[in-house]
Amino acid sequence: MMNTYALETEIVTKTYQSESGVINAVDEVSLQVKPGEFVALVGPSGSGKTTMLSILAALLKPTSGKVILDGQDLAAMNEVDRVAMRRNKIGFTFQANNLVPYLSAVENVELMLRLNGRLDKTGKMRSRELLARLGLSERLHNLPGQMSGGQQQRVAIARAMIHNPSLVLADEPTASLDTERAYQVVETFAGLIHEQNRAGIMVTHDLRMCEYVDRVLQMRDGKLVQIYSTKSEIMELVKGKHD
Amino acid sequence: MKQIVEISGFLALKEIWRNRSRFLLVSLVIALITLLVLFIAALGEGLGNGNKEYIAKLDAELIAYQSKSDFLIAASRLSKDRLAAIRRVEGVADVGMLGTANATLILPGDVEPLKVALLGVQPGHTGEPAVVQGQQLGTDLSDEVIIDKNTALRSDLKIGDDLTLRVTQGTQDEFYTLRIVGVSDGQQYSLQPSVFVPFYTWDRIKPKSEAEINSSNPVANVILIKLVDPAAIEEVSASIVSQVNNVETATLKQAINALPGYSAQQSTLNLQGGFTLFIGVLVIGGFFQIQILQKVAQIGVLKAIGTSNPIVAMASILQIVVVTIVGVAIGGFMTFLFSLSFPPTVPIVFNGTTTAIAVIALLLIGPLSGLISTRYAVRIEPLKALGLS
Ligand SMILES: Nc1ncnc2c1ncn2[C@@H]1O[C@H](COP(=O)(O)OP(=O)(O)OP(=O)(O)O)[C@@H](O)[C@H]1O
Ligand SMILES: [Mg+2]
DSSP: OGGGOSEEEEEEEEEEEETTEEEEEEEEEEEEEOTTOEEEEEOSTTSSHHHHHHHHTTSSOOSEEEEEETTEEGGGOOHHHHHHHHHHTEEEEOSSSOSOTTSOHHHHHHHHHHHTTOOSHHHHHHHHHHHHHTTOTTOTTOOGGGSOHHHHHHHHHHHHHTTOOSEEEEESTTTTSOHHHHHHHHHHHHHHHHHHTOEEEEEOSOGGGGGGOSEEEEEETTEEEEEEOSHHHHHHHHHHHHO | OHHHHHHHHHHHHHHHHHTHHHHHHHHHHHHHHHHHHHHHHHHHHHHHHHHHHHHHTOSOSEEEEETTSTTOGGGOOEEHHHHHHHHHSTTEEEEEEEEEEEEEEEOSTTOOOEEEEEEEEOTTSTTSOOEEEEOOOOOTTOSEEEEEHHHHHHHOOOTTOEEEEEEEETTEEEEEEEEEEEEESOOOBTTBOEEEEEHHHHHHHSOBOHHHHTOOSOEESEEEEEESOGGGHHHHHHHHHHHSTTEEEEEHHHHHHTSTTHHHHHHHHHHHHHHHHHHHHHHHHHHHHHHHHHTHHHHHHHHHTTOOHHHHHHHHHHHHHHHHHHHHHHHHHHHHHHHHTSOTTSOOOOOHHHHHHHHHHHHHHHHHHHHHHHHHHHHOOGGGGGTOO
16 A cells, blocks of 8 residues: 555665764654644654755765665755655755745745645645745745744745645754744644645654654664654653643 | 846845945945056056057058068168168059168257157158148158157147257257148157158158268168058068068068067066956955855845755856946946046057956956955855754
């Protein structure tokens, strides 16, 4: 039943050489994400979350293993094809410096469609609707420098989803936000992923944010060590963090 | 391809527009460099003209010198029999003797006397400049002169006026008064405005040494040669040298390059122009390099979301091209405004070709100096967007 997954990795390993020897930043990770499923990637600092996300985003080639997105192996592609995958099939929000600073909110979102040669009247309308949906209808023509961190994150979410990607990735989307804003942003993000049937993966330090996800993958020393997949397991994890 | 241009154009122009004051500043620096380069070019043209204008405008193809004179007009002596001999060579349409000397033009009132080039030419033959006002010279012996535009501008003399020249002959200063019959266009020679007199009059009034005063054999410096067919210049030149004793020939181009100081002056000015362009390369290159260093994260994001390298490179080049074009346009306009305020005696001449070459060179230095920063932009890793190396 391979094609029920939007994303599937098979024993992915990323090895770095350093002075202290060889480090497996990602160590034999196999995981699957279905369309419409929102997954959190958690773990202590240095556990390999960002490295894993970069591999899934076709930004980094794994040392070994397969990364299959919509039936195509990202690990086996050349750079030109990976660039095409990034703009077609993947949406991405970064922790910082997310937006192009000289483009307004709506221009940042439209850029994704522009890059794919799909910026038409409908595209422009959809961009505005999506931003409105994220509570930014008053901010369409603001430059990133004129918006708060939370507003910028929401614009980045719109940019990551406007081109109907199969896979949406977010690296610490709440890192620069206060708790209330953080809940708001993640909730909207989860809503969009479920509604539009995308596969979503979010890296987070903040276990409270796991309230909105369907599954939590925990990493340690590059390995996938634990998976929380039922609502009660996840809620326990979320609450545990509170004590 | 069309999409690459479209997207990169969009990104480049948006960035310029949203940071317009910063980019305008760079354009203004380019404008100043443009102003400088165009003025140096114009000065080169103007100063060069002062030296070569008369020779460059000659209606002749060849100049005959006394052999071994190193193409130095003042050092060459050719007598009347050479004239007849050269005229007989097949392919020669017309010949004219040219005598060169210096004289001082005495002006009425308290006005400073004007040093002029006193040129002896043969009326009706090659070497006599065409007048733009008045008449050509009458006979070989008449006391008439044609003054060039520069002499007219600086002396305020007009057609019909008498003109007094002071020359030193032997140990005495002699004064000669001649009538102005015509004014030609600019015909400077040897960095001086020119006065043209009939050849035998020239021979009579030119500065002379004690020994020369009593010699009665008029001697020209060089002989100007107009050909029946300008394309046959090589053949005719060879026949002249083989058939006429004791002469060598130069094309106008060779003659100009041999003018005292001309080559040195032009190469100095070319060097200055080149150096200014080089400074331009450094300034523009430096600016865009610094800018790209500040933009690493932002270019990383662009690449991470799927912007291809051709788009990133094209955007970088387009930006430099736009900034350069705006700068050169402003600089050109500033040059034009400045040039209007210069008095005609300042040796600044905007020549179409020279200006065009300078403008093309200026437009090229932008993209050229931006190559390094463009290369850098292309090499930025998209992983930078994640804060990873
Ligand atoms: N380019 C690299 N060269 C060498 N080692 C690297 C490189 N990138 C990451 N590593 C190492 O790989 C391991 C995983 O790093 P990674 O950044 O993926 O962790 P992380 O889970 O994102 O940590 P954090 O929560 O602090 O962001 C770390 O030990 C790190 O030092
Ligand atoms: Mg990280």
